[in-house]
Every structure is written in structure tokens, then in C-alpha cells.
Amino acid sequence: MMIEVKINGKPAEVPAGTTILAAARSCGVNIPTLCHHEALEPFGACRLCLVAIDDAGRQSIVAACNYPLEHSGLVVETGTSAVWQARKMSLKLLLARCPGVKVLQDLAREWAVDTKDLLLTEDRGEECILCGRCVRVCREVIGKSAISFAFRGVERRVSAPFDQEPDACLGCTACAFVCPTGAVKVIEQNGRRLIAPWHSNLEQVACKECGRAVAPLKMLAHLRGLAGEENEQAGEGVFCSRCRRLKTAAAVTALPEVKFPGPFMIP
Amino acid sequence: MEQIIDKYRGDSTAMIAILHDLNAAFRYLPREALEIVSDRLSVPLSYLYSAATFYRSFDLEPCGEHEIQVCLGTACHVRGSERILDALSRRLGIKPGETTADGKFTLKRVNCLGACALGPLVSIDQKHHGHLTIHQAERLLEAYKDEHD
Structure with a gap:
């Protein structure tokens, strides 16, 4: 069922259940986000996507990323002064927690947020804004749930169970890939892959040709499992992407030359 | 262990109830127990x-x-439960969340015990003691110490 809403004064028609964020983006209205990721369920953690809505006279400020548009007539405003005031406050709170994070600093500059009163906050080197992207990608996409939120209030953090190397972790680094701040650090050395915040420490499979680390054995075994192959062979005959390309190229060059019958003519 | 899980017929929505029962049985949640659950x-x-x-x-x-819970919910807080917690903490020589070296007492700050009219409230081994003054709280602690010596 299609419904009609108004976004910044312009009418828009979207399927019922579309989030405000998706509806706005579909008609070219940009709403800032940090915790949102196309591949993940909405979470509503960063509060940077706040917008003003008017639902038949009932006004409020809501997170656009997880507000589903269910019926016609809703009026959305994405750039009022109240909206910007709320977003700037959210950003300031994130900055107070993580003063050293570049993506936050850049936004603060772009939005001309007054950060004078944040000068007093001590930079404890915290880079995690608790957006939950890593937790969600591990659960929703990888299906492993190796990490989760732990503790509550000011102590809330993302952690592996018991803050020890998680059995469930494949070392796929999807968590690092989706992290918006760079808080999830991955170190590759001596044939092992370390994911620092979770204490993951995985053996890598070496390329059969050049010996460079390709991927963790556990991850390859998981992928072979998904493909219905035997796990025992997980680490065998694996080439890195460069060597695989070189081999393919060599194989193609070795093919007998094909003779074309002269220049192609258009009759 | 098995009994507790079987009681809930392996229902994953009973996760919290199972954790409650296990915490009561072991007086904490051992890692091995969580792995089995x-x-x-x-x-x-x-998740666990x-x-x-x-x-x-x-x-x-x-x-x-003995588990001593000092309520620091809003109602208890405005009636000075923070100072009761401080007093008990000093007297036991441990910080909130810690256990005494002899393993007798654990001191905890909790967020609301749900009996706000009785504030400031201290619960020892699930027995509620309401309308406490600092002095009464200290005497209560001494009584527990004596009783179980």
C-alpha cells in the first residue's frame, strides 16, 4: 500500500512501512547518520538523524532511521532550527565521550557546533560511540553474534563475552569494516590476524604461491561450510587475490592464439 | 544445572529466569554455566x-x-541512602560491588528494590529493612556479624 507524506514541503509517495530516512533519501533529501547502515536493521543509537514530524497536529522530534511511515498525512521537516539544535546536542554528547574521533570533529566543523564547553572534557582515547554497527553486522549478516553490548549506563561498551577471545569470532573483520569511527582495530602480523577490542587472535592461511596471509582458517572453513564443502580442506590450495589473478592471466596467455579474419567490416 | 534448564523446557525466552535461578544456586554465574545454557x-x-x-x-x-543490597533508587536516594552505603562500605572495608576477604558479605548498590515507601531501604539476604538511619544500618550489620559468628 502506498501512502502520501510531506517532506520539507514536498509531497512524496512511498510504500507503507518505509522509514522517514529511506523516504527522505528517495526524494533527494539528505539526513545525516552515523549508526545507520544499509545492510543492517535500524537501531536509532547516534541520534544524528533527528527530524521534526507533525502527525495531525501532534508534533515531536524523532529519529528518522527507525521511524516507519505507516499512514498518509505525516509532515516531516528535516532542517528546522529545533531539529538542528537537537542534532548538534547529540553530536556534542558524542564528542564529549570521544573528543579525538575525526568523523565527529569534521561534523562539528561542518555544522558549526560550538565546542568551547567541551574543552574541559578529558580525551581518554575512547573511539567507540556505541552505535552498535559491529554488534549488528556480526549478528545479522555474519550470523555469529561473537560480540555484544555489555554493562549499562556510563559503563556500557561493546565486548566479547567475559572480555576474552570469543570462540564464535571468524576473524572476518566485518565489524571493523562497518565501524564509522575506526574503533575496531585489526592487526595482521606473523601469520595471525588480531581484532584488538575483542582479543580475537586467529591463524591465517598462507597463499600457496607467495606465502602471504590470505584469510583466517576459521573464516575459510565457515565459507566452505556455507558452500557445502568439507571443512577439512579449508586451508588447502588457497591463493591470495594477486596470485590468483596472475595464474588466471598466465592460463589465458597460454591459450592458442585465435586468428580473426582481418578487420571487422560493417557490411 | 540440568534441572534448572529442564524446568523451563529449554525455552530460550526463559533465558533471564534461568539466569536468575542459576545465580541463586551458585551465588554467581560461572562462565561454564553460561556456556552450557x-x-x-x-x-x-x-547475549547471555x-x-x-x-x-x-x-x-x-x-x-x-550474605548479600547486602543498598537501594539507591530515587526515593531512597533523596532520603540519604548514599550515606548509608558509605557507612556500610567503611565498616566492611570494601567498595560497593566487592566481597569481604572472609567471604561473609557482599555489598551492592541497586537501583530500585520496588519498596519506595520504605526508603531508605537496605535488603540483607532478601530481607528488607526500611526507614533506616545510618546508625541503625550499622547496628543491623553488627547484628548479622554476631549472629553468624
């Missing part, structure tokens, strides 16, 4: 760890013989 309920270990650290009623370290 994770296995039996097909719930990721990370998340819940076990989120709720104050779960412990990941073994608790003392």
Missing part, C-alpha cells in the same frame, strides 16, 4: 553475557554468604 538454548554466549552484565541482580564473581 548457551548450548542448550541455542542462544549466543554474547550482555544480560548478565546489564542487570544488577546477576553476578559474574562469586558472592559472599
Whole structure:
């Protein structure tokens, strides 16, 4: 069922259940986000996507990323002064927690947020804004749930169970890939892959040709499992992407030359 | 262990209830217990760890013989429960969340025991003691010490 809403004064028609964020983006209205990721369920953690809505006279400020548009007539405003005031406050709170994070600093500059009163906050080197992207990608996409939120209030953090190397972790680094701040650090050395915040420490499979680390054995075994192959062979005959390309190229060059019958003519 | 899980017929929605029962049985949640629950309920270990650290009623370290909960909910807080907590903390020589070296007492700050009219409220081994003054709280602690010596 299609419904009609108004976004910044312009009418828009979207399927019922579309989030405000998706509806706005579909008609070219940009709403800032940090915790949102196309591949993940909405979470509503960063509060940077706040917008003003008017639902038949009932006004409020809501997170656009997880507000589903269910019926016609809703009026959305994405750039009022109240909206910007709320977003700037959210950003300031994130900055107070993580003063050293570049993506936050850049936004603060772009939005001309007054950060004078944040000068007093001590930079404890915290880079995690608790957006939950890593937790969600591990659960929703990888299906492993190796990490989760732990503790509550000011102590809330993302952690592996018991803050020890998680059995469930494949070392796929999807968590690092989706992290918006760079808080999830991955170190590759001596044939092992370390994911620092979770204490993951995985053996890598070496390329059969050049010996460079390709991927963790556990991850390859998981992928072979998904493909219905035997796990025992997980680490065998694996080439890195460069060597695989070189081999393919060599194989193609070795093919007998094909003779074309002269220049192609258009009759 | 098995009995507790079987009682809930391996229902994963009973996760919190199972954790409550296990915490009561062991006086904390041993890692091995959470691993078994994770296995039996097909719930990721990370979910259990998340819940076990989120709720104050779960412990990941073994608790003392007697569990002292000082309520710091809003009503108790405005009636000075913070000072009662400080007094008990001094007298036991431990910080909130810790257990005395002899393993007798664990001191905890909790967020609301749900009996606001009785504030400031201290619960020892699930027995509520309401309308306490600092002095009364200290005497109560001494009585527990004597009684169980």
C-alpha cells in the first residue's frame, strides 16, 4: 500500500512501512547518520538523524532511521532550527565521550557546533560511540553474534563475552569494516590476524604461491561450510587475490592464439 | 544445572529466569554455566553475557554468604541512602560491588528494590529493612556479624 507524506514541503509517495530516512533519501533529501547502515536493521543509537514530524497536529522530534511511515498525512521537516539544535546536542554528547574521533570533529566543523564547553572534557582515547554497527553486522549478516553490548549506563561498551577471545569470532573483520569511527582495530602480523577490542587472535592461511596471509582458517572453513564443502580442506590450495589473478592471466596467455579474419567490416 | 534448564523446557525466552535461578544456586554465574545454557538454548554466549552484565541482580564473581543490597533508587536516594552505603562500605572495608576477604558479605548498590515507601531501604539476604538511619544500618550489620559468628 502506498501512502502520501510531506517532506520539507514536498509531497512524496512511498510504500507503507518505509522509514522517514529511506523516504527522505528517495526524494533527494539528505539526513545525516552515523549508526545507520544499509545492510543492517535500524537501531536509532547516534541520534544524528533527528527530524521534526507533525502527525495531525501532534508534533515531536524523532529519529528518522527507525521511524516507519505507516499512514498518509505525516509532515516531516528535516532542517528546522529545533531539529538542528537537537542534532548538534547529540553530536556534542558524542564528542564529549570521544573528543579525538575525526568523523565527529569534521561534523562539528561542518555544522558549526560550538565546542568551547567541551574543552574541559578529558580525551581518554575512547573511539567507540556505541552505535552498535559491529554488534549488528556480526549478528545479522555474519550470523555469529561473537560480540555484544555489555554493562549499562556510563559503563556500557561493546565486548566479547567475559572480555576474552570469543570462540564464535571468524576473524572476518566485518565489524571493523562497518565501524564509522575506526574503533575496531585489526592487526595482521606473523601469520595471525588480531581484532584488538575483542582479543580475537586467529591463524591465517598462507597463499600457496607467495606465502602471504590470505584469510583466517576459521573464516575459510565457515565459507566452505556455507558452500557445502568439507571443512577439512579449508586451508588447502588457497591463493591470495594477486596470485590468483596472475595464474588466471598466465592460463589465458597460454591459450592458442585465435586468428580473426582481418578487420571487422560493417557490411 | 540440568534441572534448572529442564524446568523451563529449554525455552530460550526463559533465558533471564534461568539466569536468575542459576545465580541463586551458585551465588554467581560461572562462565561454564553460561556456556552450557548457551548450548542448550541455542542462544549466543554474547547475549547471555550482555544480560548478565546489564542487570544488577546477576553476578559474574562469586558472592559472599550474605548479600547486602543498598537501594539507591530515587526515593531512597533523596532520603540519604548514599550515606548509608558509605557507612556500610567503611565498616566492611570494601567498595560497593566487592566481597569481604572472609567471604561473609557482599555489598551492592541497586537501583530500585520496588519498596519506595520504605526508603531508605537496605535488603540483607532478601530481607528488607526500611526507614533506616545510618546508625541503625550499622547496628543491623553488627547484628548479622554476631549472629553468624
